[in-house]
Structures are given as structure tokens and as C-alpha cells.
Amino acid sequence: MSTKNFIPLNELCSHYQVEMSFFSELHDNGLIEVITIKKTLYIHQDKITDVEKIVRLHNELEINLAGIDAIFQLLQKLNEKENELIQLKNKLHFYQH
């Protein structure tokens, strides 16, 4: 498997100044997906935004991983509700004109 689009976890550890165990816990809690390519652990580059958010919530607000998981799910619901609101507004627009 190609490592293109994947970032090695050890690079992320030094960048965010966190231990490798932090990423293992994230993986165990289902917050990120870690894959192994030739004995090296990687994360997909599309997930970096999530990782950054997790690190910030963990470091700045001292929220544990279970809390972060709950927050992510609520944010996802919020996002879905916002999209639903847009759809309903557009539907209303459809009947008003």
C-alpha cells in the first residue's frame, strides 16, 4: 500500500508534542483510524483537521477522550441540523415564490 496521502504518527507526535500513546488512545476510542504500512503507523491526511481539534480540546480545555467523542458527535448533529435548516429555508422559499 502506498504511503501517499498518509502522515506518519511519529511526525505528528513531535509536531503536536504528544506521546504515541495519545494516538493509540484516540484509535482505541474510535476517534481516528490508524493504519500500519510496513511497520509504520500512519493517519490519513484528511483527518489532520480532526486531530488538531482533538489536541486543542484535550490540551486547552482538559477534556478527556470520551468527552471529545461526545463533542464530535454533538457537533456532527449540529452540522446536520444546520443543513436541515438550510434545506427547510430553501423549501419555504420554493413555496413562497
Add this chain to the structure above:
Amino acid sequence: MAFIDYYKILEIDKSATVDDIKKAYRKMARKYHPDLNPNDNVAVAKFKEINEANEVLSNPENRKKYDKYGKDWKHADELDKQKEQQQYNRSQQSNYGNASENDYSDFFESMFGGGASRGNRSQVKYKGQDLNAELKLNIRDVYTTHKHTIIINGKNVRFTIPAGLKNEQVLRIIGHGGEGMNGGPNGDLLIKFIIENNTKFKLDNDNLHVTIDLDLYKAMLGGTVNVDTFDGNVTLKVKPETQNGTKVKLKGKGFPVYKKEGTFGDLLITYNIILPTNLTEKERALFTELSKLRAI
């Protein structure tokens, strides 16, 4: 520079202990953290205030200076030195004249200015501010996925507009917002799309609706009709005895489904039957005959 009441920001009183400050900061940071308040610039501004208040009040030395000098707390050492000097001058009955405390403060403001550099006070990395923009597009512009370039702060920002984008939908372009502080990441650019529809089609989710006129004879006897769709013309068969308001569905001829390349909604056609006007004598006679046939 306006005075900022850090105690008020953290909703604590002046007698608050270090623990109270910590507790108040945590509570408010959790409330206003930008990650927990996506697309909310008010929360971002509030979060910065909270951090600033915490940095000052959680440091006993800074807090002491702030309590004593308020907005000029950053110049506390200079102010103390100047006060000592002033007292010395008074005692020496200096001919230079005495400046009032207010003049003194003005003097310092003129020396250091309200926006004096924060130096290395803040070590917290802040993500840059998210920028909001609005982009008006025509409904035909979002029928196909395409690249679009806009200029933000003199820089070209090129991004993909996916087909099926809806009115008022917001796209986040990561890293194209305000610059991060203290090495923090750049903010994002949030583009709200206003989709203008000046076509005869009405959009309802992914389905397009259109009303087409049908003359009485085609409605009664059947035939074919040409219908414009977003991707060309189609010929439809009209059943004999089609009623006014009849709806016909053209599957997959509607609007593209957002981020589902190749998937489309339906096109719903409503027939509007037009009755003939300005009848000739012959037509009137024939209609009369028809009506008599119906009466039997």
C-alpha cells in the same frame, strides 16, 4: 485604548482566589472555545478576551499591577519609577512644574500608545480568525462541479465548487482565513453561497419543478411536447385526455446531488392546459356540438 475589565470578562469579583479564576476560566473557555462554536465569530472574539483575562489574572504579579493601574498595568514598573521621580522633584521644588496624575497617564499613553506591543506576554497559540465571505452564483453555475478563483487580501484563492451546492450553504476553505497568532494555524475562509435562480425551474432539494403549457387539443388527443431540461431538450409523450395540473416525473433529470457525483434528482413537470380564446364562429359551433354530445 478602552479599559477592559478582566474580572467582568471572567464573571468573578475582585476578591476571587487563584482557584476561582482557574475555575471561571475553564468554565468560560468551554463555553466559548472556537472548536465548540463553529462559524461563530462572536464566540472567537469572546474566547480571546477570556484568554487575555486569564493570562493577566492568573499571574499574581500581573494581577497586582492590573489591580493598581488598570489599563496601564503593562507599564506598571515605569509608572512606579516615574512616581518616585515625581515625588523627588516635588521635594526639590523643581521649576519644571508638576504634572497631574492624569497628565502623567496621558504622557505615558503618548509614549507607549494604546496599542503597545504585547511582547512575549502571550505564549498561547491562537488559531487565526475565520473570515466570512458571500458569493453570489447563478443556479446554472452549480449544476456542474467546477473550480472558482476569488481574491482574498490580494491573494488568489482557488477552490472547487461542487455541483448541487444549495442556497445559503457554507463552504470552509481551510487555512485561508486570518493569520494565526504565536505560531498558531491560520483561520479558515467561510464562503456562504447565495444561489440566484432566474430560470423557469424551481428547486426543491434535488428535484427541479417546471410548469409547461399544453394546448387543449394536445391535452385531449395526446401527442408530444418538447421540454427544456438543464442538460438539453427532451421530447415527452402526452397521453390523451391529460388533465390540467397533471404531474410527470423525469427521473434523473433534476439537480445534481451534492457531493454524489453523477447522481441527480428528478424533474417534475406540471401541465398547464391553455384553453383557446377568441373562438371563430366555426369553432364555437363545433364546441357547442361537442357540449351537446356530452349532455347526452
